[in-house]
Amino acid sequence: MPPNKTKPKTNRGSTSKQRKNPGSGVPKAAGPASQRAKAAGKTVRKARRGGLDTNLKVTLSLVAIAIAVLAVVLVVNRDGGDDVPASEVAQTVVRPDSHRLSSAADGKVTVVEFLDFECEACGAAYPGVERLRAEYGDRVTYVVRYFPIASHPNAFNSAHAAEAAARQGKFEQMYVKLFDNQTAWGHKEQSQVETFVGYAGELGLDVERFRADIASPEVDARVRADAEDGQRVGVQGTPTFFVNGARYEQQPTYEALKKTIDDALAR
Template sequence: MAHLKNPVTQNDHSTGNPQSGRILVEYGDYQCSHCGIAFPLIRKLLRQYGDDLLFVFRNFPLQESHPAAVIAALAAEAAALQGKFWEMHDILYENQAELSADNILGFAATLHLDMSRFSQDWRSQQLLDRVERDLEGGLRSGVNGTPTFFLNGERYNDYDETYQSLAMLMEA
């Protein structure tokens, strides 16, 4: 079984209860249709088990298949620098069929981000390095597609694009 090579740290984007005994890590791609299916399922899981779950999102943009995946990941990272990672994460998934540079700038404006700062950060090498670190960590952990989930450091292979398959994690 594959194991998460990069442990979860305070530098990860996480939501839920940091004191929980359950840590669910997703390696995801904002343009991946399978990740788009998982998105509302994860939200439901967090609503139902939020006090008993920490959810971590890591970037795994499959640029060859999804040409806007990297710019979307960079947009989420740029929004994070202004305290709005999860808001941008959500808007990207809610609009994944319309991921273009112009639309992403519009999403940033909708979130009332400092647009000058966002534009500069969005194109920064620092954020590209962060996205690449996520990607490399995923590759070292055996990730070869998206979404890929790890529960408490162990790869979860039973996700079948249903809520029940994710909720089974909470019962284990």
């Protein structure tokens, strides 16, 4: 008869369940040595937390310093033209070939505007500028410089149109035409070149010559040369005015510009 095969008992060892009080689900209270170990562990953890807090404070301080340095750099970059000598600024804001809408015989006051024909702020300043031009006439030299903003769909096209008209002696007429009709052609994603060709026809220009000039590399280079001069003297947006080589920092309202011009004339 085969011997009885009795399955041997195995010792599974102690488990977390076996170490718990019945029905409590909570581990048994530890002895004094265990309590001391726990207390030591808490002290270590607290010290570690303190170290983390200190490290965090140091990190935040470094971040704050970095932000402050960055802010200074941005201000310096924004006002990069402030480091250009005044004599160089005066020569840069007005070039021999710059477009003058009026010329003062005594040359005492020169107002320069870097503008974008599609810029709404330039359009808002335009009526006040025209009023000042009418009032001061040839007592003030008024100069227009191109500064097309790349985010405006037809900023370059409109500047090219003004320059193409200038090549036929009609810069001022196209300048007026573009601003008077800004709401009709401005901020349209499609090219407005044909609209500008229509304006050229209304102004009596040679339309075929105008059409060729508006697309020519020479006209584009002339527009970009103005914009580069603007960047050299710290122009960041439009309109930006200079009065006798000094940047005009106030809002370009009729009243504020008039006061600045009157002050310059009185000197």
